[in-house]
Amino acid sequence: MTAREEVLARIRTALGDRRPDVEVPRGYRTTDDRPAGVLLDVLTDRLEDYRATVLRCAADDVATTVGAALGAALGGGWSPADVVVAPGVPAAWRPAGAAEDDGRPAAGLTAFAATLTGVAVAIAETGTLVLDGSPRCGRRALSLLPDCLVCVVEAGQVVGGVPGGLARLDPRAPLTMVSGPSATSDIELQRVEGVHGPRTLVVVLVAAPYGR
Amino acid sequence: MSAVFLGLPTAPAGVGHLRGDRPFPAAARDALRDGQLRANLGRATATIRAKRAAVVGEVPDWEALRQAGAGVKRATLARLDEHLLELEARVTERGGTVHWARDAAEANAVVTGLVRATGAGEVVKVKSMATQEIGLNEALAAAGVTAHETDLAELIVQLGEDTPSHILVPAIHRNRAEIREVFARTMPQFAGPGDAGDLTDDPRRLAMAARAHLRERFLRAKVAISGANFAVAETGTLAVVESEGNGRMCLTLPDTLITVMGIEKLVPTWRDLEVFLQLLPRSSTGERMNPYTSLWTGVTPGDGPQEFHLVLLDNGRTAVLADEVGREALHCIRCSACLNVCPVYERTGGHAYGSVYPGPIGAVLSPQLTGVEDNASLPYASSLCGACYDACPVAIDIPSILVHLRGEHVEAVARERRRPTPEALAFRALARVMSHPRLWRAAQRAAGLGRFLARGRPTLPAALPPPASAWTRTRDLPAPPARSFVQQWTREHGA
Incomplete structure (x- = not known):
């Protein structure tokens, strides 16, 4: 008997002939009908709680805002050549002179100081960005190796809770859920931001800024 | 119905880390004398309890999520064979290879063989309870393969030649000064005289030392080994939930990924993850969401490892499944909330339990995986106060399983000795x-x-x-x- 046959036989022995259908009670919230403006505020609050930087801008202001964010994160002497961009990021978001991911071996991405990507969906309640490996999000190593990650989120991509977020995703895509910069609580359970993943996370929210 | 009578094999002795050298009371007595340990644990568990309470308190439908979590796990176990076959088919379709392992020894042999086939002399590891359980690192070492633990707490344990004492934070028993000492003594970057002079015990500084220590290892690794928090049967998707990014490094950069997963980590549908991705982070680290969750299905061309192996591990789980009361322990999602609220764990720490699964869940899981006779003291390592049941995000009734296992133990002893224990005699008299x-x-x-x-x-x-x-x-x-x-x-x- 192979291991496969034997483990399956053990399971059948353990369960016996009775195979009751189990109904899963799903009394939890699966939708969130709060207005879009509230969801953006919740998302901002959660991300800032994780020590991410959140900047809001209008649709025609993305590249400028991204440039300002990079300047703040990388310091005054930053150069667009230090920034790598996922191949599907719209031209209007890119700082002039930024490099596009050329598919080099992943270890080569450590040469860049920062990465710019879009997201597939953002979950307000948990402050989560989901990257799905699409051209706009890039391959997984891209959002991992450079020390600063800048993600552009469009207002229409923001959902309230986790159920709404997962429903928008393709389970077969390589998905990365990002909630703040990398962190650890392994020393006396005190949270420290920044371990192996990017130590700086900047989120550019494309939505009419306050007061407009 | 008891597993014993169905004859389903439990986890074998002599391999892995499910059995301690000493019974719980003896080990606990030593732990209680260690004032430093008690201070470290007291501070850490108090911190995490407060964080968990705050983020659980802000979720209005927490109880409904708990009941859904318990329901999904019941549904998984009720048709476990069918779900596993579906998972196997989906993973295979997407270019992965599925292996089955009856026990720890077989899983170790499968993984060692896979690593050897790549020619790699070292692997990077994502923190995984399953590979701790089966003693994979020792098996790899015996085959001449070095395993680098990459989770910060696992690294502290590995460099300090220590053993893990908590499911989530294996080095919870160490404070910052002790960790600094381990790093200064063992990390090559501090090998020269005076190199460790600027290494303070600030957690941020220590985390940066770990980053520097592991960076090069991540970039050169050819093979990674991980566990899995969840696997979705209908899509073949695997999930690893983590914080530091070490998981992402291991799951993304090497050519070959080997994932070892207990057969009970399954959920039937994609939608089921919406429940657990809410329950797990709030229960374990007390965060609304953990920094990184990676989800992958087989192999994705041009993105991540191009060779993927999934090892499905029994190692006593089917014996647990055969016990209609005890099988609820297989619902566990390894959040460690029950450890943090347990008055016994808070005082004795995890080493006293002897198994990689300490605390209340360990007290019901370890004896069932090994057979209660091999961990006979663990069902008694509890005051039955019930705090663990309240904290459990999938509503495992740990106190009832403890009582059930005590009953099994008493009966087993009576059968073996052919005469009842004094306690059994006393209660028999009381009943009369x-x-x-x-x-x-x-x-x-x-x-x-x-x-x-x-x-x-x-x-x-x-x-x-x-x-x-x-x-x-x-x-x-x-x-x-x-x-x-x-x-x-x-x-x-x-x-």
């Missing part, structure tokens, strides 16, 4: 007395003796003669009241 009114009244009158022994104090003295001393040494036995309830009732209302 309580089911005969005349005996009961006589016994109540005899309770006056207890009042005499108490000499007016609220509890009986601890120094009762044996065998009663085995109980009273660690328990306060209240002095019997002047009159029983029945006597009082008769007095006030007539017979």
Whole structure:
């Protein structure tokens, strides 16, 4: 008997002939009908709680805002050549002179100081960005190796809770859920931001800024 | 129905880390004498309890999520064979290879063979309870393969030649000063004289030392080994939930990924993850969401490892499944909330439990995986206060399983010795007395003796003669009241 046959036989022995259908009670919230403006505020609050930087801008202001964010994160002497961009990021978001991911071996991405990507969906309640490996999000190593990650989120991509977020995703895509910069609580359970993943996370929210 | 009678094999002895060298009370006694350990644990568990309470408190439908989590796990186990076959088909379709392992030894052999086939002499590892359980690192070392643990707490444990004492934070028993000492002593970057001079015990500084230590290893690794928090049967998707990014490094950069997963980590549908991705982070680290969750299905061309192996591990789980009461322990999602709220764990720490699964969940899981005779003291390592049940995000009734296992243990001992234990005799006598009114009244009158022994104090003295001393040494036995309830009732209302 192979291991496969034997483990399956053990399971059948353990369960016996009775195979009751189990109904899963799903009394939890699966939708969130709060207005879009509230969801953006919740998302901002959660991300800032994780020590991410959140900047809001209008649709025609993305590249400028991204440039300002990079300047703040990388310091005054930053150069667009230090920034790598996922191949599907719209031209209007890119700082002039930024490099596009050329598919080099992943270890080569450590040469860049920062990465710019879009997201597939953002979950307000948990402050989560989901990257799905699409051209706009890039391959997984891209959002991992450079020390600063800048993600552009469009207002229409923001959902309230986790159920709404997962429903928008393709389970077969390589998905990365990002909630703040990398962190650890392994020393006396005190949270420290920044371990192996990017130590700086900047989120550019494309939505009419306050007061407009 | 008990696993013993179905003859399903438990986790074999001699491999892996499910059995301690000593019974719990002996190990606990030593742990309790360690003031530093108690201070470290007390501070850490108090911190995490407060964080968890705050983020759980802000979720209005927490109880509904808990019940959904329990329901999904029940549904998984009720058709476990069908779900596993579906998972296997989906993973295979997407270019992965699925392996099955009856026990720890077989899983170790499969993984070692896979690593050898790549020609790699070292692997990077994502923190995984399953690979701790089966002792994979030792098996790899025996085959000449070096395993680098990459989770910060696992790294602390590995460099300090220590053993893990907590499911989520394996180095919870170490404080920052002790961790600094381990790093300064073992990390090559501090090998030169004076190199460790600027290494302080600031957690941020220590985390940066770990980053520097592991960076090069991530970039050169050809093979990674991980566990899995969840696997979705209908899509073949695997999930690893983490914080530091070490998981992403391992799951993304090497050419080959080997994932070892207990057969119970499955969920039937994609939608089921919406429940657990809410329950797990809030219960484990006390965060609304953990920094990184990676989800992948087989192999994605041009993105991540191009060779993927999934090892499905039994190692006693089917024996647990056969016990209709005990199988609820297989619902566990390894959040460690039960450890953090347990008054016993907080005082003894995890090493006293002898198994990689400490605390309340360990006390019900380890004895079932090994057979209760190999971990006989663990079902008693609890005051049955029930805090673990309240904290459990999938509502595992740990106290009831503990009582159930105590019963199994007592019966097993009685069968083996062919005579009952003193405790069993005492309770048998009590049952007889309580089911005969005349005996009961006589016994109540005899309770006056207890009042005499108490000499007016609220509890009986601890120094009762044996065998009663085995109980009273660690328990306060209240002095019997002047009159029983029945006597009082008769007095006030007539017979």
